[in-house]
Amino acid sequence: MSATAYGTPSTLRHVGWVLRGNPLTALAAAGAALLLFVGVAAPWLVPYDPIASDVAIALQPPSAAHWFGTDQLGRDILSRIMMATRLDLAIAASAVGISFLAGAVIGAVCGYRGGRLDRTVGRVVDVLMAFPLFVLAMAMVAALGNRVENIVIATAVINLPFYIRFARAEVNVRRNAGWVEAARAAGDSHLSVVLRFLLPNILPAMAVQISLNLGWAILNAAGLSFIGLGVTAPTPEWGIMVAEGARFITSGKWWLVAFPGLALMLSVLCFNLLGDGLRDILDPRMRT
């Protein structure tokens, strides 16, 4: 797979071809765009204040006034789901963003320099990899306190090893390629070679992973909420809404879990299908 192949007109044609041949990816892209829109515009779109309680109308099934029903405190579930989109996307994006940035830089530097630094980082990555990751996330959130930023950090840390390894391997393969040698010969510093030439070239391959991880980060936050280590009430967040709603399944109040669950599921689905589609786009064998 030649690194310079990305971004050429043939690639664009290829993207178009893949999207046409793969309606799921197009659908997923549209879904992701919609999510993004809701996330950004939620404060202006919500029909009710997502935090304000009204115990008099608690636990009402879906109706014309409250399309998705109301929760234990009489809050409008639709409004809460819409507001939660913003927080969940933010959690997912920042967690994946941190692990990607940190992982790519550390990995790239290790792959480029090699030597003792590489070995040391490799050891640390080995340790992280051998950890049962969900338990690591749980322990970190429990230790740091269950605030949004700590959930982000925990999610970022458990993804970090993958990005480090990936970036390291990609850079390692390329560091002696002709065009890298050429850049170095032209007087570019090592740092600039890594930042300007090597990192951008591994970005597309990592995009697949980023997309998959976005979905997974949302699931991770939901799992943490289920065991009581998630975002604290009254902040609306899908995971905690699902986790709390799941406990109402038996009492027949299905709307408490169904709608937030659906929102969560659809967003994870979008990110996963998108990642899948990206993989096809990047897969050289699909072009022939």
Added chain:
Amino acid sequence: MKIDRRTMLGGAAAAAGLAGLPGGAQAQSRAETMRQVTGNAINTLDPTMLGSTREAFGLSMNVYDRLIAFGRKQVDGNWVFDQSQVRGELAERHEVSADGRTITLHLRSDAKWHDGTPVTAEDIKWSLDRCVSARSLAVSQFQTGSLTSTDQFRIAGPRTIQVMVDKPDRLALHNLGVPYAIMINSTLAKKHATAEDPWAQAWLQNNTAASGAYIVETFRPGEQVVLRRNENWKGGVDGALPYFRRIICQTVPEAATRANLVERGDADLSIDLQASDIDSLRSRGRVKVVSIPQTNGFTHIAFNTRMAPFDNVKVRQAVAAALPYEDMFKAALFSQGRKLFGATWEGTPPDASFPQPLPLRTDLDAAKRLLAEAGMPDGFATPFAFSAGQAATAEPVAALLKESLGKIGIRVDIQKLPDAQFNTAAAEKKMPFYTDAGTAWLPATYYFFYLYFTRDQRWNFASWDNPRITELANKARFEQDPAAYEAQCREMISILAAEKPLLMVWQPNQDAVMGPKVEGYTYQFHRQVDFRDLKRAG
């Protein structure tokens, strides 16, 4: 060959169990088996072990005998414990001397340990000594009955034991009936005692040396305990045996699953379901729901009275006036339970009972005025904490509290802490403002005040130090004159109502959900199931 024979017997027993007894016999054994499901774990067979869970206390009531037991009474058609009735369990009778300083207990002549050996006064003395000497939870409990030294327990005859106190403590006798006061087969236990562990605490954690109504058949900590009836038990009312022959007590962490199990008839009883499920279970009518207010417990919202701004009584009063009690009660408990807010009296309470509703009412104008008088007209910011284990009820409370306090300018940051963290912070008095709950095993008014509002200790939730309360609580403890005692109690309640170190908001219901034919469920002071109370209607 010995081994071969044993394997063969084991195999035969297993085969009998599996091949299935004749249909009738099997149905019979299921009817006489009680399966309780609970979200928590039984972690020890010795309730006095540091770290034992509440479920372990409950289990020990069924496995071990105490010298005395409490009676029960019917309130609104439900059975509730009654500590005004004290009957003998291992002791067949007891006398309290006229000066109230000596309790003489006479052991049953026919009482036997599970291994068939007779119960002796030496066993009893050893067991009582263990309660005040071994490093265990029993020590501080026994202190509340002025029982602190082995010298206070004396063998007065082959089947007679005397308990002596310096001053006539109101609860000396009652302490002999709490879960910690287990009577142990000392001959058996001593075989497993070591130099470092003279009280056999390590062994008793996983084994029993008891005489109670049930014998432990299998014990898998954190998973399940199976009990079988002790056919030689004599400690019941009129010597009657409990109804159920077999008890299975199983840990099922998910509350929704527990509700499903009971509703489908696969389990017989659960006492820790979610308030949200109770309503729908009741309305579907496939199970029996017994709801009993936890008369010896309370849910509270506590201020740390040693931390600014809550050291200021005006601030506490302002917060108290700003809370939406009715809404919280409805959202958290679905209005199931006994309110401890909304009383209309001012000054002195109508009676000396406790907990009783205090004059807590929502009045935002008064709240704003009080806050201004406290010098904080613009409010302040404070965290508000609760433990994850109580999230089902505390989360709505916190959300409503945050919203309501926001109206008078108090900005609340809600903190949901994992149980261990919450308990640590509570014990170290690090939280300025939080909600928690308490249960008093021996619910006398003075005991509540002594336990929850005096001394620098874990259960003084508000870290309250009011000299008058301390004085009154200590006086009431040894007060022999009923009228004087009542006056002291009333004064303590009125001081509490005025000073508001913590706000007792309600007594939640104990919701016991059981099969339609299970009868006799009793709300016990330890809040656990006493299987000896239960039976299944034919």
Added chain:
Amino acid sequence: MSGAPPDGASPGTPEEAAAAAAEEVVRGTGGTHHTGVLSGIGRRIGRRLLSSLPAILGVVVLTFLLMRVLPGDPAVFFASGPSAGQEEIEALRRDLGLDKPIPVQLLRYLGDVATGNLGRSLTTGQPVVTDLRQRLPASLELTLCALLIALSLAVPLGILAALRPGSPVDHAVRFVCTLGVCVPTFVSGLLLIYVFYYLLGWAPDPTGRIDIFAATPPDITGFLLVDFAITGNWEGWWSAAMQLLLPACTMALFVLAPLARMTRASMLAVLGSDFVRTARSVGLPRWRVVVVYALRNALLPVLTIAGIVFSTMLGANVLVEKVFSWPGVASYALDALLSSDYAPVQGFVLLMASIFVLVNLLVDILYGIADPRVSME
């Protein structure tokens, strides 16, 4: 970095694992081993075990420190009886050695671990080693069954998709598998219970490994299905299998996607290779080409993924065990973590890390044995 998949990026989630392995396959770097004879394998096992020791040590130390950072104090939590005072708390703290400085505690703990003592659990009151030994078979049995279910669904689906890439079948397979990974396991678990136990009554009550009223099997291996089979008790076997079904399906749903995707990618690569083209060109029947030639070669990367998925599942099935009251190691660790009970969490993490190493090793060996290129060298 050696090129073999088990050494390569073996990331945390099944998703990532799939991505990593797919990458390996695409580049064709999978399976470049150099040793073929048995002694070579033996040497490699030794070397691998030795080289994984530092990682295990790192895991132990890191877990230890992480637990000490937890703001909860186990002594306070566990001495919180209705009347426990400061004295009981101090006593328990001394008992647990928590009054010593952290480095001393760490050294003492490492010494204990080296002698096989993982401490005592406050939650159950038992030595951690005993607890783990009792509970590990439950977790392993559940995870293995889940993996088998997932494989038996994912492999055919993957093949189906690979035979017609880009077709509606391909998209449908992808969609269905991806759906599985989108539902949090606690939701799918609770839903399955609600439908199959509560509403339909088909499944037995979801409370552990065996019907509570049935006789327990003799404890031979701890794997109920095996124990029942050994004793020839098929009724018991059936009851245990039924208990296992719902939780195993819940877990299987979640790992369907990576396995199916891997099968598809690997099949595609093999179907496009020279020897399959040759086989086709000589007129062998299509099914024969697919099953005998293509599938056999395509299964190796799937095996790798399965190994990774297995060790991931074992650590990540906390929520499934919780929902189904499964007496496994993960729910044990979760309870301990939430009550700041240090020893069980540390023991659990150590166990998981060791299993991770062993499974990787096993996959590596199997790979070495099965890969024809290895024996040719």
